[in-house]
Amino acid sequence: MLLELLPSLCRKVLRSFATACLLLIPGSALAQSTGNYCAPAADMKAELKKVAAVSDEEMPFKLRRERQTAMLQALLKKYPNDFHLQKRYQNDRRSGFFVDQVALLADYRALMEKSPNDPGAVYLYARLLVGQKTKEAIEQLDKLVQRTPDFPVSYLQLAEIYNYPNFRDAAKSKENLKLWIAKCPAAMEGFSLLTGVVTKS
Helix, strand or coil, rough: HHHHHHHHHHHHHHHHHHHHHEEEEEEEEEEEEEECCCCCHHHHHHHHHHHHHHHCCCCHHHHHHHHHHHHHHHHHHHHHCHHHHHHHHHHHHHCCCCCCHHHHHHHHHHHHHHHCCCCCHHHHHHHHCCCCHHHHHHHHHHHHHHHHHHHHHHHHHHHHHCCHHHHHHHHHHHHHHHHHHHHEEEEEEECEEEHHHHHHH
């Protein structure tokens, strides 16, 4: 019985920890999550768990990847506009051994140019620039923040970038992390940054 309760208890403890940490960051405030960008809807979360569960099955790596890719592509046909599904599919496309980074970037650039007012499309393109053309990624994300301040994921990405050694800026990382947590207080992403921000503050 206790084992069954552990995942729920852990989530409650982590959320309480996040709230406590927020109190240590001046000027932060909790707000309702924006749209469905903070976390997947329950049905999509269940579908993505099925995709992740394939990793636990005994099969060759190549076959496992092919199966997960096929599952994601099938989901995309049903839910082509789901941001979290698109993000997971992007992870899948860029995680192989022989990724054509040029083609991948071109695909998402085309997607962004086709829908320049879609914050999700702009974010997915900017996300691919990190590590290759990080300064351009920052420019894209800064513009996205100015145009769509209620789109929360930009803040998390910027907080991560400003935590990298080559772009380290504790103040900017802290500020963007505050904005992300304020907009998505129940989201679990960003906890690894949260500890560092509070420690360095």
